[in-house]
Amino acid sequence: MSVFYVPAVNLIGRGVVNEIGGHIKELGYKKALLVTDHFIASSDILTKVVAPLDAEGIDYVVFKDVEPNPTCKNVYDGLAVLKDNDCDFIISVGGGSPQDAASCISVMATNDVTPQELEGLHKSANKGLPVVAINTTAGTSAEITINYVITDEERKVKMVMVDKNSLALMSVNDPELMLSKPADLTAATGMDALTHAIEALVTPGAYDVTKKLSIGAIELIKEYLPRAVANGQDIEAREAMVNAIFLGGMAFNNAGLGYVHSMAHQLGAVYKLPHGVCCAMILPIVEKENAKRVPAAFRNVAKALGLHVEDKSDQECADYAIAEIEKLSETVGIPKKLTELDIKEEEFDFEYLSKNALIDACAPGNPFMPTLEETIAFYKELF
Numbered sequence: 001m002s003v004f005y006v007p008a009v010n011l012i013g014r015g016v017v018n019e020i021g022g023h024i025k026e027l028g029y030k031k032a033l034l035v036t037d038h039f040i041a042s043s044d045i046l047t048k049v050v051a052p053l054d055a056e057g058i059d060y061v062v063f064k065d066v067e068p069n070p071t072c073k074n075v076y077d078g079l080a081v082l083k084d085n086d087c088d089f090i091i092s093v094g095g096g097s098p099q100d101a102a103s104c105i106s107v108m109a110t111n112d113v114t115p116q117e118l119e120g121l122h123k124s125a126n127k128g129l130p131v132v133a134i135n136t137t138a139g140t141s142a143e144i145t146i147n148y149v150i151t152d153e154e155r156k157v158k159m160v161m162v163d164k165n166s167l168a169l170m171s172v173n174d175p176e177l178m179l180s181k182p183a184d185l186t187a188a189t190g191m192d193a194l195t196h197a198i199e200a201l202v203t204p205g206a207y208d209v210t211k212k213l214s215i216g217a218i219e220l221i222k223e224y225l226p227r228a229v230a231n232g233q234d235i236e237a238r239e240a241m242v243n244a245i246f247l248g249g250m251a252f253n254n255a256g257l258g259y260v261h262s263m264a265h266q267l268g269a270v271y272k273l274p275h276g277v278c279c280a281m282i283l284p285i286v287e288k289e290n291a292k293r294v295p296a297a298f299r300n301v302a303k304a305l306g307l308h309v310e311d312k313s314d315q316e317c318a319d320y321a322i323a324e325i326e327k328l329s330e331t332v333g334i335p336k337k338l339t340e341l342d343i344k345e346e347e348f349d350f351e352y353l354s355k356n357a358l359i360d361a362c363a364p365g366n367p368f369m370p371t372l373e374e375t376i377a378f379y380k381e382l383f
């Protein structure tokens with residue numbers, strides 16, 4: 001038996017943001033804590049989001065202090081604004097960071113817990129405050145998933161929460177909100193989406209429904225991510241990427257992720273690197289090892305990436321898939337080595353990052369559990 005989580009209402013397509021006011025009015029909510037970041041708060045994205053709220057007389061208070069890797073402080077600050085203003089629901093506007101912060105605020109609003117107590121699997125007792133999750137990047141798929149990540153700034157670790165009580169009530173994926181995203185962000189978030197789809201396809205947690213969703217996501221990303229990176233105004237490519245993250249998000253939300261994410265979380269937490277860049281750099285390293293353990297799983301990956309697999313061996317499929325991942329990464333401009341990001345090998349704390357990767361909540365989803373020594377070796381390949 002498998003449980004499939006997805007928000008109850010999902011708006012997808014060009015211009016759907018204009019319809020949010022009517023949907024929220026129908027649901028009966030009165031005043032939102034609007035969770036976002038400084039960049040979006042000063043851009044025309046916020047104007048596009050609040051116009052339909054104003055038109056329907058829905059009140060909101062803006063909390064714009066979410067940082068790129070949201071911290072416990074961000075969450076507590078947002079929660080205080082929510083309580084001070086008697087908000088009865090949350091609207092999150094952004095990519096992964098505002099979505100993750102909003103998920104944590106939502107659960108803490110209805111459960112008397114600290115963020116640390118929420119780390120792990122389904123740790124809250126009560127359903128979170130309703131969230132309308134408006135996505136602005138393609139993407140983390142955070143607007144449709146039950147996972148979120150909060151950085152414990154004191155311990156310098158990313159805490160992964162998997163909690164059905166954090167699932168948004170409504171997701172909004174409008175490609176028109178993504179047209180202004182710069183090429184490097186488009187590339188990083190797109191490679192994050194590819195990582196989700198691939199990890200969800202090779203994990204033992206995958207089942208027929210999630211496999212089809214992953215395959216669909218990979219096909220779209222391979223074809224449309226380079227176009228979206230080359231020309232941000234390419235609305236057809238942006239729309240295809242929205243469809244890809246919706247498919248891939250549903251896949252990993254229900255099948256799980258793996259060790260690429262476990263390692264990427266640590267790299268992001270210590271060096272404050274974009275999550276998608278960390279995933280893209282680690283993806284071929286971990287998948288090469290996964291392919292040795294579950295080569296048959298890579299037939300689907302290779303097929304989705306364009307290989308005619310019928311007369312090929314499992315190993316040929318795996319080799320092709322990994323070469324295609326590396327090619328796509330290079331095409332969209334992801335760095336190959338950490339030295340390109342001014343990170344020095346002699347200052348890199350291999351043991352600290354590796355130990356935290358081993359206990360990351362995504363690790364059990366991987367086809368095999370690496371040792372500490374193997375994890376250190378994987379990080380060394382980044383230099």
Ligand SMILES: [Fe+2]
Pocket residue numbers: 140192195196261275279
């Ligand atoms: Fe991710």
